[in-house]
Amino acid sequence: xxxxxxxxxxxxxxxxxxxxxxxxxxxxxxxxxxxxxxxxxxxxxxxxxxxxxxxxxxxxxxxxxxxxxxxxxxxxxxxxxxxxxxxxxxxxxxxxxxxxxxxxxxxxxxxxxxxxxxxxxxxxxxxxxxxxxxxxxxxxxxxxxxxxxxxxxxxxxxxxxxxxxxxxxxxxxxxxxxxxxxxxxxxxxxxxxxxxxxxxxxxxxxxxxxxxxxxxxxxxxxxxxxxxxxxxxxxxxxxxxxxxxxxxxxxxxxxxxxxxxxxxxxxxxxxxxxxxxxxxxxxxxxxxxxxxxxxxxxxxxxxxxxxxxxxxxxxxxxxxxxxxxxxxxxxxxxxxxxxxxxxxxxxxxxxxxxxxxxxxxxxxxxxxxxxxxxxxxxxxxxxxxxxxxxxxxxxxxxxxxxxxxxxxxxxxxxxxxxxxxxxxxxxxxxxxxxxxxxxxxxxxxxxxxxxxxxxxxxxxxxxxxxxxxxxxxxxxxxxxxxxxxxxxxxxxxxxxxxxxxxxxxxxxxxxxxxxxxxxxxxxxxxxxxxxxxxxxxxxxxxxxxxxxxxxxxxxxxxxxxxxxxxxxxxxxxxxxxxxxxxxxxxxxxxxxxxxxxxxxxxxxxxxx
Ligand code: PEP
Ligand code: MG
Numbered sequence: 250x251x252x253x254x255x256x257x258x259x260x261x262x263x264x265x266x267x268x269x270x271x272x273x274x275x276x277x278x279x280x281x282x283x284x285x286x287x288x289x290x291x292x293x294x295x296x297x298x299x300x301x302x303x304x305x306x307x308x309x310x311x312x313x314x315x316x317x318x319x320x321x322x323x324x325x326x327x328x329x330x331x332x333x334x335x336x337x338x339x340x341x342x343x344x345x346x347x348x349x350x351x352x353x354x355x356x357x358x359x360x361x362x363x364x365x366x367x368x369x370x371x372x373x374x375x376x377x378x379x380x381x382x383x384x385x386x387x388x389x390x391x392x393x394x395x396x397x398x399x400x401x402x403x404x405x406x407x408x409x410x411x412x413x414x415x416x417x418x419x420x421x422x423x424x425x426x427x428x429x430x431x432x433x434x435x436x437x438x439x440x441x442x443x444x445x446x447x448x449x450x451x452x453x454x455x456x457x458x459x460x461x462x463x464x465x466x467x468x469x470x471x472x473x474x475x476x477x478x479x480x481x482x483x484x485x486x487x488x489x490x491x492x493x494x495x496x497x498x499x500x501x502x503x504x505x506x507x508x509x510x511x512x513x514x515x516x517x518x519x520x521x522x523x524x525x526x527x528x529x530x531x532x533x534x535x536x537x538x539x540x541x542x543x544x545x546x547x548x549x550x551x552x553x554x555x556x557x558x559x560x561x562x563x564x565x566x567x568x569x570x571x572x573x574x575x576x577x578x579x580x581x582x583x584x585x586x587x588x589x590x591x592x593x594x595x596x597x598x599x600x601x602x603x604x605x606x607x608x609x610x611x612x613x614x615x616x617x618x619x620x621x622x623x624x625x626x627x628x629x630x631x632x633x634x635x636x637x638x639x640x641x642x643x644x645x646x647x648x649x650x651x652x653x654x655x656x657x658x659x660x661x662x663x664x665x666x667x668x669x670x671x672x673x674x675x676x677x678x679x680x681x682x683x684x685x686x687x688x689x690x691x692x693x694x695x696x697x698x699x700x701x702x703x704x705x706x707x708x709x710x711x712x713x714x715x716x717x718x719x720x721x722x723x724x725x726x727x728x729x730x731x732x733x734x735x736x737x738x739x740x741x742x743x744x745x746x747x748x749x750x751x752x753x754x755x756x757x758x759x760x761x762x763x764x765x766x767x768x769x770x771x772x773x774x775x776x777x778x779x780x781x782x783x784x785x786x787x788x789x790x791x792x793x794x795x796x797x798x799x800x801x802x803x804x805x806x807x808x809x810x811x812x813x814x815x816x817x818x819x820x821x822x823x824x825x826x827x828x829x830x831x832x833x834x835x836x837x838x839x840x841x842x843x844x845x846x847x848x849x850x851x852x853x854x855x856x857x
């Protein structure tokens with residue numbers, strides 16, 4: 250039941266894109282698509298129906314292509330999602346299956362498409378994985394668009410937005426987003442979704458405040474209602490009272506000034522109060538991401554995940570294409586350094602170019618450098634392209650992921666020497682002193698960090714995988730997500746041993762897992778004496794700001810103290826106290842995002 254106009258109502262969701270907005274709501278109610286059933290009896294009608302289906306798919310594909318072309322730089326995540334959408338459109342199980350059903354059973358296109366969709370849903374639902382669930386909702390929204398075309402319904406559900414509004418909608422897929430007049434959207438409020446859902450990615454890349462998972466926003470809000478959206482805390486206030494508005498106007502002003510102030514200093518170096526400089530770099534997935542990395546004040550590219558450029562292509566890249574990509578990156582960033590990681594394909598990142606056999610444990614299987622060693626020609630080509638790109642500004646570093654032992658590393662280094670010799674013979678220039686480093690993301694690499702340190706020029710700690718392997722917690726499995734503890738004493742000790750081993754042998758250490766981009770972890774990572782932090786571009790200004798406000802010697806003392814604690818929960822509480830004391834304003838604005846490390850029996854499913 251809707252509430253009367255005067256009643257204020259607060260909904261709690263998850264804030265996924267920061268900022269506060271006060272504005273009028275526009276509630277989008279998607280009309281149901283009717284799916285009629287009829288049978289076509291003659292060949293001519295069947296042929297026409299096939300053509301109508303192909304026409305509808307083409308139309309939708311063109312819309313996606315059109316949208317992709319109109320995307321700004323720095324929206325690479327969104328662009329790759331649209332590529333995934335195009336692949337879904339042409340997926341055999343849907344596209345071919347629908348045409349088969351029309352041809353063999355004379356079914357009308359929309360009914361046939363719905364049958365194909367149901368089959369895919371059955372297959373997906375038998376797999377209990379959150380990433381599969383995400384993909385299933387992608388499939389659903391892509392098919393819905395084709396159905397709207399087939400049923401002659403308008404797919405533009407946003408055409409009635411007349412003024413700048415807060416968009417309230419049950420779910421928002423990138424396919425829907427294709428049609429939103431973005432200049433009219435002040436904020437997004439969704440019934441469903443999560444922190445890593447696609448809407449969250451879109452909202453962040455568009456810099457539009459967003460709250461997801463409110464569960465019932467579309468039921469409680471009416472078009473024209475005034476709403477306050479706090480994309481930081483996840484609070485949505487519907488029909489706010491005078492004093493609520495006053496409160497938020499003031500908060501909005503303070504938050505905006507705070508962010509503006511932080512962004513103003515984003516390009517300056519991050520030096521602690523006691524004079525210790527920490528390099529803050531960006532992780533990128535595609536060349537286009539360089540623009541937002543530079544805008545956010547990145548002092549280099551600490552991790553280029555080169556596999557994404559392989560995943561989004563229609564054909565296998567040539568050495569020349571890779572070289573052009575890496576050279577452009579090196580030139581755009583020069584004189585700042587770029588760390589190019591060799592292909593880290595396998596496990597969750599798949600590409601048709603390097604097929605992986607079906608494995609029981611893909612995360613422990615043929616992934617990353619292991620897969621590359623199975624296809625040495627591909628790796629050799631990539632190494633040559635990286636070496637060639639290093640000749641221009643001598644700012645390129647080469648990094649190998651998932652190193653688990655020195656034997657493996659020596660084979661890889663041998664491949665580099667061979668590639669260098671080839672280039673010399675061919676008179677092709679490269680940087681003879683190109684630094685070669687490894688990612689520390691397997692526990693055995695930590696245990697031999699002292700030995701590894703004398704074999705390479707730098708380390709980069711990949712906490713995403715290191716946590717997964719050290720704590721035996723699948724990084725993609727939500728059933729054990731509560732055990733994915735970044736502040737686990739075991740992990741902190743591993744980082745400490747790695748850093749100390751590297752420094753004893755005079756090589757620098759970077760940390761490029763998601764942990765590096767969590768501003769509240771700054772005191773821990775400074776205290777662990779990591780030299781460089783590499784992260785998503787958006788986090789850079791806030792992380793740099795907190796570094797500048799820290800005293801490294803105090804952070805070291807803090808780390809000595811927490812290293813004697815027994816659980817992540819205790820460490821998390823110590824950190825929270827420190828953050829409240831030292832960075833009160835940051836905590837005030839972003840406390841809802843404070844990481845909630847700490848094993849809990851309730852998280853483990855135990856009912857007390
Ligand atoms: C990591 O494992 O921490 C890392 C940075 O690499 P990726 O997330 O690409 O596996
Ligand atoms: Mg990794």
